[in-house]
Amino acid sequence: MNSTVVVAGGAGFIGGHLVRQLVTQGAHVTVIDNLHTGTRRHFEGLPEAQVTFVEADVCEPRSLACDLVINLACPASPLHYQAQPLKTWRTSVFGTLNLAQAALECGARFLQASTSEVYGDPEVHPQTEDYVGNVSFTGPRACYDEGKRAAETYLLDMLRETGLDVRIARIFNTFGPGMALNDGRAVSNFVRQALSDEPITIMGSGNQTRSFCYVSDTVRGLLKLALTEDLSGAIVNIGNPDERSISEIAQTVLAQCPDSASQVSYLPEAVDDPRRRCPDISRAKALLGWQPEVALKEGLSETVSDFARRIEAKEACWL
Ligand code: NAD
Ligand code: UDP
Numbered sequence: 001m002n003s004t005v006v007v008a009g010g011a012g013f014i015g016g017h018l019v020r021q022l023v024t025q026g027a028h029v030t031v032i033d034n035l036h037t038g039t040r041r042h043f044e045g046l047p048e049a050q051v052t053f054v055e056a057d058v059c060e061p062r063s064l065a066c067d068l069v070i071n072l073a074c075p076a077s078p079l080h081y082q083a084q085p086l087k088t089w090r091t092s093v094f095g096t097l098n099l100a101q102a103a104l105e106c107g108a109r110f111l112q113a114s115t116s117e118v119y120g121d122p123e124v125h126p127q128t129e130d131y132v133g134n135v136s137f138t139g140p141r142a143c144y145d146e147g148k149r150a151a152e153t154y155l156l157d158m159l160r161e162t163g164l165d166v167r168i169a170r171i172f173n174t175f176g177p178g179m180a181l182n183d184g185r186a187v188s189n190f191v192r193q194a195l196s197d198e199p200i201t202i203m204g205s206g207n208q209t210r211s212f213c214y215v216s217d218t219v220r221g222l223l224k225l226a227l228t229e230d231l232s233g234a235i236v237n238i239g240n241p242d243e244r245s246i247s248e249i250a251q252t253v254l255a256q257c258p259d260s261a262s263q264v265s266y267l268p269e270a271v272d273d274p275r276r277r278c279p280d281i282s283r284a285k286a287l288l289g290w291q292p293e294v295a296l297k298e299g300l301s302e303t304v305s306d307f308a309r310r311i312e313a314k315e316a317c318w319l
Contacts, residue, residue: 016042172239
């Protein structure tokens with residue numbers, strides 16, 4: 001691939017994997033990241049000639065020179081996006097405005113990392129891209145959900161008014177090696193807790209569901225959406241339809257850590273927590289020929305090995 005790609009938020013969990021994949025395919029990548037929830041460690045071992053790191057906030061406008069902009073900038077974990085809700089909102093909305101304007105001015109294509117959170121607590125199951133969602137716009141998740149929805153609106157208006165080539169990936173829960181040890185999400189918490197003999201913290205009944213996609217599958221889907229010709233305006237769910245309850249995820253993690261002394265401990269349910277979530281990926285299959293390949297147990301096994309190595313090495317939490 002002889003492309004120049006800007007990856008905003010490229011020092012994060014998904015970004016780290018995506019940048020590595022782009023570099024492997026021959027791209028020259030500029031990462032723009034303020035290191036809020038990211039780390040430069042993701043780029044260790046990559047050829048310096050192919051990766052330029054710019055420590056900057058996407059809320060500040062800047063001009064770019066590239067063929068493709070991929071916007072991943074925004075904390076994805078409720079723990080982090082709710083800690084600074086105004087910052088989250090500004091990042092999603094103003095960050096997207098700034099990056100889209102820069103893409104327009106340099107003639108680049110734009111891929112937006114949106115989210116299954118735009119469906120809120122869904123009343124349609126599984127969620128198709130046409131479903132308009134059931135989002136609480138005043139609750140503590142709204143900074144993220146509504147920020148991402150506003151970004152989608154803005155990008156589609158950019159397409160209509162300026163012709164900017166825009167693609168929107170609605171990413172469902174993604175997990176895998178390289179998640180920050182204290183990312184605060186279900187999989188990262190459960191794996192770290194199980195390996196450290198700490199209580200496994202289930203919030204609520206544990207009957208709520210999610211559909212977890214392994215990070216290599218997510219990255220492959222994102223790149224297909226970014227690089228396939230003639231898809232301007234496409235909105236595509238990228239996720240794994242293998243829906244599981246959170247209790248089942250906890251038990252599956254524990255089964256992969258047979259020496260763990262951890263017990264399940266129940267905490268109060270998170271406010272506005274979606275009860276079910278599962279992608280309909282018909283569109284991804286039809287447009288991109290994409291579907292997940294890595295099974296949950298296989299992905300969890302890789303994640304447990306990675307976390308065990310990092311905990312053993314006493315790696316400081318990245319955040
Ligand atoms: P992450 O928190 O690991 O990475 C986000 C990156 O964005 C970090 O490197 C962070 O430092 C950077 N960032 C945050 N605010 C910024 C700002 N104002 N300016 C510059 N950089 C900034 O999250 P992730 O899991 O890698 O998610 C990446 C993207 O994918 C996010 O946009 C998220 O909304 C989306 N997404 C992720 C998931 C998931 O399950 N991981 C699901 C749906 C959508
Ligand atoms: N969750 C949990 N224990 C944790 C972290 C999360 O039970 O330690 C629950 C959370 O309340 C939600 C589900 O697991 O119902 C998925 O949470 P996560 O933060 O991973 O993703 P999101 O809520 O953004 O889908």
